[in-house]
Amino acid sequence: MDPSNQKHFSAVDYVVFALLLAASVGIGLYYALSGGRQRTTQEFLMADRSMRCLPVSLSLIASFQSAVAIIGVPAEIYTHGTQYWFIGCAYILGLLIPAHVFIPLLYRLKLSSAYQYLELRFSKVVRICGTLTFIFQMVIYMGVCVYTPAFALNAATGFQLWGTVLITGLVCTLYTTLGGLKAVIWTDVFQTLVMFAGQIAVIIVGVERTGGMSEVWRKVKEGNRLSGLDLNPDPTERHTFWTLGVGGVFLMLSLYGVNQAQVQRYLSARTEKEAVKSCYMVFPSLQLALGLSCIMGLVMFARYCGEDFSEKLGSSSRDAMVIYFVMDMLQGLPGLPGLFVACLFSAALSTISSAFNSLATVTMEDLIKPHFPSMSEERATLVSKALATSYGLLCLAMAYLTHLMGDSVLLVALKIFGMVGGPILGLFCLGMFFPWANSKGAVAGLGAGLVGAFWVGIGSIVTRSSGAKRLPPSCHINTTAAFQTAIGNVTSRPTGLHRFYSLSYMWYAGFSCLIVVLVGLTVSFLTGPMKEGEATPGTVYPLLGKLLFFLPKHMKKNVCCVTPLRPAIPSPQGPHSHKESNGTASGQHTPSQQQTERLLPDADSRVIEYETAV
Numbered sequence: 316m317d318p319s320n321q322k323h324f325s326a327v328d329y330v331v332f333a334l335l336l337a338a339s340v341g342i343g344l345y346y347a348l349s350g351g352r353q354r355t356t357q358e359f360l361m362a363d364r365s366m367r368c369l370p371v372s373l374s375l376i377a378s379f380q381s382a383v384a385i386i387g388v389p390a391e392i393y394t395h396g397t398q399y400w401f402i403g404c405a406y407i408l409g410l411l412i413p414a415h416v417f418i419p420l421l422y423r424l425k426l427s428s429a430y431q432y433l434e435l436r437f438s439k440v441v442r443i444c445g446t447l448t449f450i451f452q453m454v455i456y457m458g459v460c461v462y463t464p465a466f467a468l469n470a471a472t473g474f475q476l477w478g479t480v481l482i483t484g485l486v487c488t489l490y491t492t493l494g495g496l497k498a499v500i501w502t503d504v505f506q507t508l509v510m511f512a513g514q515i516a517v518i519i520v521g522v523e524r525t526g527g528m529s530e531v532w533r534k535v536k537e538g539n540r541l542s543g544l545d546l547n548p549d550p551t552e553r554h555t556f557w558t559l560g561v562g563g564v565f566l567m568l569s570l571y572g573v574n575q576a577q578v579q580r581y582l583s584a585r586t587e588k589e590a591v592k593s594c595y596m597v598f599p600s601l602q603l604a605l606g607l608s609c610i611m612g613l614v615m616f617a618r619y620c621g622e623d624f625s626e627k628l629g630s631s632s633r634d635a636m637v638i639y640f641v642m643d644m645l646q647g648l649p650g651l652p653g654l655f656v657a658c659l660f661s662a663a664l665s666t667i668s669s670a671f672n673s674l675a676t677v678t679m680e681d682l683i684k685p686h687f688p689s690m691s692e693e694r695a696t697l698v699s700k701a702l703a704t705s706y707g708l709l710c711l712a713m714a715y716l717t718h719l720m721g722d723s724v725l726l727v728a729l730k731i732f733g734m735v736g737g738p739i740l741g742l743f744c745l746g747m748f749f750p751w752a753n754s755k756g757a758v759a760g761l762g763a764g765l766v767g768a769f770w771v772g773i774g775s776i777v778t779r780s781s782g783a784k785r786l787p788p789s790c791h792i793n794t795t796a797a798f799q800t801a802i803g804n805v806t807s808r809p810t811g812l813h814r815f816y817s818l819s820y821m822w823y824a825g826f827s828c829l830i831v832v833l834v835g836l837t838v839s840f841l842t843g844p845m846k847e848g849e850a851t852p853g854t855v856y857p858l859l860g861k862l863l864f865f866l867p868k869h870m871k872k873n874v875c876c877v878t879p880l881r882p883a884i885p886s887p888q889g890p891h892s893h894k895e896s897n898g899t900a901s902g903q904h905t906p907s908q909q910q911t912e913r914l915l916p917d918a919d920s921r922v923i924e925y926e927t928a929v
């Protein structure tokens with residue numbers, strides 16, 4: 316970029332930014348030296364299962380709200396209009412289902428890693444496949460997260476690119492390793508507040524400097540940036556109500572239902588009720604975050620009227636222009652550019668730290684501990700800390716990989732969530748909702764889901780079938796209409812495989828989840844489906860039983876093949892009563908020898924709980 320276009324920081328800005336880093340490390344140090352001083356894995360990885368709902372909920376939004384969203388969403392609104400806002404509709408089911416299906420089921424199993432569920436429900440192999448898929452997902456995502464803010468700052472202000480990447484990665488590794496999950500959650504709380512403060516500051520100053528609310532509104536309307544509800548059912552249409560509001564639900568479920576980073580936070584809550592409450596509290600904050608990013612995109616549009624930034628900012632224009640806009644707006648207000656940079660890095664740090672800690676957890680719990688059952692707690696904690704550090708260093712390497720990709724960062728992040736998170740979601744759905752699914756079916760399903768997702772994902776990159784319609788770079792309605800007819804004449808509908816490749820990326824999660832379930836069920840039925848009572852108690856959610864609530868009980872029992880959500884509590888009438896426990900449609904359940912063996916060694920408490928109950 317031409318250096319004359321670059322904006323510069325004042326000393327105050329550097330101080331504000333340095334304060335953010337210092338405060339984060341300070342919180343890490345505090346939790347290294349207080350409480351149990353991070354000497355057990357229970358504290359380091361699970362925060363002693365003692366958290367309250369407010370910090371948990373702020374930490375939940377921080378996990379997947381990174382600089383990618385802060386920069387990517389305004390850039391999306393600026394170029395394509397406000398259609399993306401409808402992803403907010405997906406938050407409703409995308410949070411209600413985790414709160415009422417996933418959290419109760421996972422919390423009651425007293426897990427440490429979400430993937431432990433897969434061993435309880437299926438087998439060790441499925442657990443390891445699930446864990447490896449998760450590690451793959453988070454390692455790539457982490458690279459995007461650490462690279463994005465550094466790259467955008469570099470393009471707009473000449474801030475040293477790799478120096479910034481290195482500082483972010485190292486500071487984050489430091490406080491994550493020092494303070495464990497408690498530090499991660501409490502820095503998330505602090506960083507989420509800084510994130511909102513930075514966005515609000517830019518919007519207030521931006522509206523002021525573009526001539527007030529009504530002026531912004533007028534320009535946005537003239538430029539045709541306000542999108543109505545697009546109900547086009549075409550699944551290749553990039554953003555419509557269906558892709559965002561329905562496809563987005565699967566994306567949300569893969570993040571808020573089964574992703575270890577989030578499940579670990581639910582499990583760290585002191586009670587199940589607090590966990591559910593924290594999930595509910597994510598809703599307003601996530602809407603606020605989405606709303607602020609959208610408004611920022613609109614203010615930016617009002618300011619530049621869709622001006623094309625590719626000349627000023629080079630190839631990286633889409634994402635870098637957000638920083639350019641911020642620096643332009645905040646010029647002459649010392650401290651505010653620093654606050655925005657702090658906002659950007661808060662968003663990034665809180666995501667990367669969640670990734671480090673969750674990766675250390677699954678590597679420890681799913682890959683190492685099962686092989687060294689007699690490892691001392693002290694040793695295990697030390698290994699977990701070493702793991703957190705190693706993932707921190709790996710993250711720097713992944714940032715370099717992102718550097719080589721060069722696409723819109725929001726697109727890259729959401730594609731990763733869909734392509735890799737979708738199949739994991741499918742695996743959990745297969746286990747929770749389909750009692751017949753067996754372990755062979757699960758492995759085959761996961762494999763097929765990943766192949767399907769990567770086929771369409773890579774196909775779309777190679778054939779460049781993004782399905783994006785660019786809005787004209789102008790404020791005036793006349794040119795808009797002319798531009799749209801011109802576009803309409805040029806673009807023709809893709810056919811055959813090309814049509815498959817142009818599937819909207821918002822459907823990737825739903826599409827791959829569906830493949831996992833379909834292939835998983837087919838293979839299960841071919842290889843001998845599981846029978847009633849074979850699955851570990853509490854691992855199947857009686858979905859069919861709940862959907863067929865109108866059937867008489869004995870018919871449901873035959874059709875649904877369910878195990879109770881919670882080990883059956885004996886009712887006063889004795890063991891043979893037909894009272895339903897916890898609303899499930901099950902009959903009384905007797906554990907077989909096989910099931911007891913299927914429980915993990917560290918699940919002793921569960922076995923006892925169960926046996927005493929029966």
Ligand SMILES: CC(C)(CO)[C@@H](O)C(=O)NCCC(=O)O
Nearest residue numbers: 379380381382383384385728729
């Ligand atoms: C996870 C969602 C989709 C929820 O709105 C949102 O936070 C988002 O678009 N995130 C993008 C990825 C990121 O910010 O790292």
Ligand code: NA
Nearest residue numbers: 377380662666
């Ligand atoms: Na974040």
